[in-house]
Amino acid sequence: MKSPSVLESLEKSKEMTKKARREIWQTLSFLLILALLLYYVSSRKPEFFYEPAGKTGSITTSAQNAPEGAKGDFFAEFKISREKIQKEQMDLIKKVMEDEKASPSVREEAHLHYLALVDAMGKELKIEGILKAKGWDSLAFLSGDSCTVVVKTSKLNETDAAAIGDVVRRIAKVGLQNITIIPAP
Template sequence: MNKKQAVIICTLLALIVCAGVLATKLNSPLYVNGGETGTGSSTVSFNNNDKKSSKSQFFDEAKLTRDQKSAQTLQTLKTLIDDKNVSKENRDEAAKKYTELAMNTNYESKIEATLKSKGYEDAICSIEDNKVRVIVKGKDKLTDKETREIKNVVIGIAKTQEVEIETKQ
């Protein structure tokens, strides 16, 4: 190994260490609790002991699940649309459903972003069969003004009159 290779290796090593430190500072720190040294087992735990983070996990998990299902459905529909062995009628129907699902996904994210900009801590929106379901994070029951505000946002974006609103902590 010559001097140039040694400098490159040391530089890469320093960059890896910097990336690890930066990742630890930006994300929740990762603690490795070593068990007894003789057993060779260790426990990895993430520092997520906050009550707030466990309560907001519902919203994060619900969004993640919804997004995964939407992506999977969109992929299935895309496969049907691209398959030449499927009849034209079925491909047209799949294309219609694909467009509808893509638009609904777009509307959901717009509604959630708009509600957050209006001061709501978190929100989940799902659109199915011309019905919109909105779950807003809050401790108290929504006032009539807040309910009207949410309905106006939904009607303005999704152009759907049927709106169901819930609150969840």
């Protein structure tokens, strides 16, 4: 018969494996969303002209060459695209959870990933809602212990960045050093 210490170490090993798998899924989800964002931005890159930050420490961008209708489309289009991708992810995870041929450990892992995805979606929605109430249209992307926020603004000063960072820190429970804020006109 196995001693209690061996059983405890086996349980700890299983927990660490589950945690590692969950973090891998979260990272892959974040990278997929980030890849879509980068693809979308890079396909529109010639339309934008970026100005370097001034002496005041602000981050300045400009969309002088963008067509009139294109300035507000990015955020709306990306939110729709993100919703579609998240729905597809959730549907795939549900299929794994409901698959009788899948082992119990795989189904449990899928369930944990599903819960993590729902939690991240809720936090992203809260962040975007609070920032909208404060006057910023934004997109939030959570991945593990980091968050990237794209804010619809041509100029972002340190005070605004601090306010945005505080909202993200409180809701997502991530450190300020793990928050990236990107201004986008």
